[in-house]
Amino acid sequence: MTSNHSNIHADYIEVGINTFIEPTAVIRGLNGNAKRIVIGDNVYIGKHVQIICNDFELGDYSKIHHGTNVHGYKPCKIGHNLWMGQYGILDCIGGVTIGDNCGIGAHSQLWSHIKYGDTLEGCNFLSEAPMNIGKDVWFVGRTLVSPITAEDKSMALAGAVVTRNMKYNEIYSGVPAKSISDKIGYQFKEVTIGEKMDKMKIYLSESGIDTKSIEIVTDRSEAKDDGKTYFIVDTREYTKQRSEAEIEFMNFLLPAKAKFTPIGYDSL
DSSP states (O other): OOOSOTTBOEEEEEEOTTOEEOTTOEEEBTTBSEEEEEEOTTOEEOTTOEEEESEEEEOTTOEEOTTOEEEESSOEEEOTTOEEOTTOEEEOSSOEEEOTTOEEOTTOEEOSEEEOSOGGGTOOOEEEOOEEEOTTOEEOTTOEEOSOEEOTTOEEOTTOEEOSOBOTTOEEETTTTEEOHHHHOOSOOOOOHHHHHHHHHHHHHHHTOOGGGEEEESSGGGOOSSSOEEEETTTTEEOOOOOHHHHHHHHHHTTTTOOOEETTOOOO
């Protein structure tokens, strides 16, 4: 597949619609062409971003801001709706998987390896391990993260140094980071389907978008194949049509009102 993005160098390239990659960004493999680069719809990749990775995948409506560096020889697979602030580092030498709807604040660093001292001289610090980040995980600015598993909805506050796995919906702080959810609560509270429906209807009204092509429904059984985009509140999915109204509404919802992924998409 060919692409009009001249700053991507790969044997296989797939870039979605309405995706903008700054001319100063570089996307390639470690030693020339990457094996595979897949970038979704409505993505923004900022100035002087470097993605030096042999197998890289980034979902729809994701943003990687200026000066960020993604590098490594194992696959880096990122879901939909990523927001990554400026001057971040995402190391995939040990492999990285990041689920949908994640945020990585400015100047944060996520590492999947430790390597420098000579093993010939007996250095004990040489390791590579997969970095597995679930859905709705948020690393606030200037976080430093070792190769861990972060369960869905977990969060690390600004300046945290994360060296151990993060549990579901818990909030971490400090050096080294520890859960403080028993003191300040959790990132997410329980919200009923009815409350979500009410909020989404308010959001649609506030957006000013023509409601003839957008429907807010509770579950998949209500979605129809009639050309409209159905936003399914129960599963946080939508029936992707790529219509102007759909794209406008998605951009209105992001980053902090609501995040949806295409129905039928196999989540990472």
